[in-house]
Each structure stands twice: as C-alpha cells, then as structure tokens.
Amino acid sequence: MSNSLIHHFEKVKQTLPKQVCLVAVSKTKPKEDIETLYNVGQRVFGENRVEELVDKFNSLPKDIEWHMIGHLQSKKVKKIAPFVSLIHSIDSLKLLREVNKEAAKNNRIIDCLLQFHIAQEESKYGFNQQEGIDLLNSEELRELKHIRIKGVMGMATFTSDQDILSREFKKLVEISKLISIIFPEATEISMGMSGDYLLAIQHGSTIVRVGSTIFGSRN
Numbered sequence: 001m002s003n004s005l006i007h008h009f010e011k012v013k014q015t016l017p018k019q020v021c022l023v024a025v026s027k028t029k030p031k032e033d034i035e036t037l038y039n040v041g042q043r044v045f046g047e048n049r050v051e052e053l054v055d056k057f058n059s060l061p062k063d064i065e066w067h068m069i070g071h072l073q074s075k076k077v078k079k080i081a082p083f084v085s086l087i088h089s090i091d092s093l094k095l096l097r098e099v100n101k102e103a104a105k106n107n108r109i110i111d112c113l114l115q116f117h118i119a120q121e122e123s124k125y126g127f128n129q130q131e132g133i134d135l136l137n138s139e140e141l142r143e144l145k146h147i148r149i150k151g152v153m154g155m156a157t158f159t160s161d162q163d164i165l166s167r168e169f170k171k172l173v174e175i176s177k178l179i180s181i182i183f184p185e186a187t188e189i190s191m192g193m194s195g196d197y198l199l200a201i202q203h204g205s206t207i208v209r210v211g212s213t214i215f216g217s218r219n
Contacts, residue, residue, distance in 0.1 A: 002036045009037055009214050016208070020201055023067050025193075025211030027052060028218045034060055037214075046088075046209055050076040057083050069153075069190075069209055071125055074098040082106045088153040088190050088209075091115045091125045093135055096147060103146035111150045113190055116175055118154040118168040126154065129175050136182045151188030151206070152176045156196060165196050169203035176204075 009024070016022055023046040026034050034045055038061060047053035048070025057066055057080075065085040072089050080087075081102035090096055090112045103110040114135070117126035127135065135141060136149070154172040156165050169191055176189050192200025194213040201208065212218065 002032075005033060005036050005215065006040055008216070009040065009042065012210055012214055015198060017201065020205065021207045023069065023190075023207060023209045024214055025069065025209050026056070026215065027070075027211065029215045031056060031060055033215055034064075038064065044085075046211075050079050053084075054079050067209075078102045078105075081108070081110065084110060086111045086113065086150065088113045088207075089115045089125065091127060093138075093140065096135075096141070096144060100144040100146045109146050109148050111148050113151050113153040113188060114149065114179070115153045115155075116172060118171050119157040120159075120164070121157060124155050129178070132175065133178060133182070136179060149179075149183050149186045151186045151190065152179060153190035153207075155193075156191065156200075160195070162199060165199055166203065169200055169205070173204045 021044060023044050024037055024042050025046045027048050034056065043063060044065045044067060046067040046069040053066060053068060066083060067086045067088060068080055068084050069088045072087060072095060074095050077098045087099060087110065099110055099112060114132050115126040116132060117124055117128060152172060152175055156168040172189060172191050179186050188206050189204055190207040192205045192208040194210050197208040197210055
C-alpha cells in the first residue's frame, strides 16, 4: 500500500507549479498513511473534523502543518487553537471572534481564509461577495489582533462540467483581487480538489486540497 500511496503522491506533486501549496487531505485515513507521506517530505495535511485533527496532531510529528478545511463550529475552536496552522473555512464574524479569543489565550496569531460561497449547491457554506467585503472593511475586524486574514477559500460545484467550474473559480479570483486591495497580504486562494485542482491552478489557485487522488477513495 505505501508504495502505491507514494506513487500517487509523487504523480500529483509533479503536476504542481512550485508556488502552489499542496494540502494532502487525510480525513478518515490512518496515521500510517500520513507517516508514509511525511517520510517522503510532505508536511501540510488537511482535516475536516476537529476530533480527528486533534487526535492526529497528538500522535504525529510536531513539524506537520495542520490545516482545518471543514466547517468549523465556534464551540470547537479551542481544541485546535493551540496548534492549527491555517483555518480555511471562516464563514462568519462570530467564528472569527472565537478564533481570535482562543488564539489570544494561546499567545498565538492564527492564519485564516475567508470561505466564499461560489458553488451552485445551497448546502455549501460561505460569505457572498458583499458580506466578505463588508466584514473586511469593518471596525470590528481591525480590533481582532490575534487573527491574520491570508486570503480566500471556495468549494466549487461537484460537477465534471469544466465551464461551470471555470466560472466559479474565476468568481473566487475576482473576490480575491477585491480583498487584496483592502488587505494586501491576503493573497492566498484555496480552491481545487482531487477532481478539479489542475483547472483551479490554471485559474490562479495558490493552495489545492487533494485527498482521494493521493490516498484513494474514502471508506
């Protein structure tokens, strides 16, 4: 298994430009798989459930960068605040306040991405463009000294239609440009997953979240 895992990982790595960060999405996958990739140099892993993220953090090497990529409830922020490297899924001011509060308790500044709703599916979370701009211009955001807005994240529609995906990726890039006028350091664009990450990179993604193409399909 580990040989085929490394083979899939190396294949994905070969398709990525140097400036694109690969988040290996290890949700539901055993720690042994993470260790296999760690041993060939991968350091950035993403999880979408807090409990699984904490469990893996506690038992794996401490120089792993853990990204929280799934929907995050405010009441669970305190569990990941001591160690999380980047939260991709900030979708409300309430959540940002909580991250700021727990980061302060841990004497940290936590990097965050604002999640925007770009997909056709209603079930996906995220700000619309105006909500995001209003938040970034708000006085309240400037008072949150323990968070750092690094950019944007979006989840495209689950489809193989390249035109729909391209439209949604372009939308997120437009939002990113508007945001970087307000926050010049907010340059990261997290978009693209196993089925569409190459298209996302063509449109300007700087962070891709790839799971099944590396680890195989989930149980």
